[in-house]
Amino acid sequence: DSGVTQTPKHLITATGQRVTLRCSPRSGDLSVYWYQQSLDQGLQFLIQYYNGEERAKGNILERFSAQQFPDLHSELNLSSLELGDSALYFCASSVGSGGWYEQYFGPGTRLTVT
């Protein structure tokens, strides 16, 4: 158990809908990262927050947005969903914001868009 929790574990929704994925980092970690894992694209970095502020942005679509709240939990919002958004979404956390810090991954949220 990494100490990172993600809810829900599974999510099935229809095209055009909007969903929110939630992540609670390990106690004491200030950085939260979101990743998308799919068979064709592999593991893609989406976005990083550190202590409530956006720190780095990767291949995140404009239809996706994220935020980190004062209690440090984070939410990833996915809107106007398309079939291609079906993937496993991971949240990770680390104590600091530098790349050398170990990232602890949650168990993931499996999103299926039908």
Place this chain on the structure above:
Amino acid sequence: AQSVTQLDSQVPVFEEAPVELRCNYSSSVSVYLFWYVQYPNQGLQLLLKYLSGSTLVKSINGFEAEFNKSQTSFHLRKPSVHISDTAEYFCAVTRGGSNYKLTFGKGTLLTVNP
């Protein structure tokens, strides 16, 4: 920009055989290198990392990796594998300084057969 190439998408081996999972990276600046492991239906876990110092780094379960700057490689090795090592292994790279993005390779599925 940085990138990671894992040359083998699948590596089948027999139990107690040695294994090498290959990883090459490209970056024009100093890097930090990581190997993460993903067991079936789980999130990623850090296996080992190279930040600086000795170019040979080891994990607690018998894996080791050697940073080779001239060949821009960070291959993962284990002299004798177990059935329980069956998993997907991801090589990742990040730059030092202000770029915190962790770039992952596409992964190598290691299957250990009895």
